[in-house]
Amino acid sequence: MKIAMIGQFPPHIGGVGVHIHSLAKELVKKGHEVYVITYPHKDIKDIDGIHVIGTKGINIPGLRGLGFYINGKKELKKLVEKEDIDIIHGHYLVPAGLIAVEVGKSEGIKTYVTAHGSDIFELYNKKAYSHHIIKKVLKNADVVLAVSEALKDDMLKIDIKGLESKLRIHHNSVDISKFKIENDYNFRGELERDYNLNNDYPIVAFVGNLIPRKNVNSLIDAKRLSDIPYNLLVVGDGPEAKRLKEQSKDLDNIYFVGSRGDVENILPSCDMLILPSHSESFGLVLIEALACGKAVIGSNVGGIKEIINEDVGLLIDPENPSTINEGITKILTNEDLKNKFESNARSRAMDFAKVEIPYDKIE
Secondary structure, X not given: OEEEEEOOOOOOOOHHXXXXXXXXXXXXXOOOEEEEEEOOOOOOOOEOOEEEEEOXXXXXXXXXXXXXXXXXXXXXXXXXHHOOOOEEEEEOHHXXXXXXXXXXXXXXXXXXXXXXXXXXXXXXXXXXXXXXXXXXXXXXXXEEEXXXXXXXXXXXXXXXXXXXXXXXXXXXXOOOOOOOOOOOXXXXXXXXXXXXXXXXXXXXXXXXXXXXXXXXXXXXXXXHHOOOOOEEEEEOOOOOHHHHXXXXXXXOOEEEEEOOOOHHHHHHHOOEEEEXXXXXXXXXXXXXXXXXXXXXXXXXXXXXXXXXXXXXXXXXOOOOHHHHHHHHHHHHHOHXXXXXXXXXXXXXXXXXXXXXXXXXXXX
């Protein structure tokens, strides 16, 4: 079969891109043909047998989505005219999902859309202007996928006739051959060379976009409260970067290394990963860290609660920096507990290792 997907895709960095890439690779492995239409980037190219189509436009906040809606829709129409596409799959409800349902409906092609979290938790729940568009996408899609039970439950609160019957769970997955306990790359050496890392201290890592929802400011506040020394590693970039650096300028041992495309080289060198988000549909980086044999800490919200159990990590209150500090301190000062979490981590990641195909009549 021929499948067209729309959404963020490498070389763009992010959880949606990882999700699409994993699914597309599995489909190609099974003999299907996959096309991905993604945002503009100078390094767009076909990878892993996947046909990648970059759109025109510029990545300016506020205009990026509109540009992708216009140009992505043009590219999808051209693709549908050229190829006998069997399935269209939009990842993230707006604009990718909107592109998918509009073209799919007009061409009579079965259409799937995946909600990845912030399209509901942030956009729909907090921006009234988005309601009409998101409802249109959910109403017109043939199948709606959610990456966690928490996200599914939130979506069912939206008044869409027939939504429950076509709404399914499709979890993120982790590539356990890529994210593993042993890694030859000396990331600590890189930090020591380029950032003067204090190698005597453990590394607590955050990986993600630097946006308000990720709550890195509370992580910095927790560092300020700490009575034990550790290195706080912040991997990512975004609109909050400048403010967060300013907030932490009086603190030692905080390292901002920017956005990285090689997280699999970073996590094995760290002692734990923390995700203190205010809201989170899943938390892909958590299972990546678990696959690397690391203890994890996450907010007691959303899909994070579906990943972290008492065998692999701790849940904390994201609104309270003192509880974040207590969680970090508890793991770093209790070797038995840390060893327990680490010894169980890889096994927990294996629960998310299989890439499930969400399409009807495709295995």
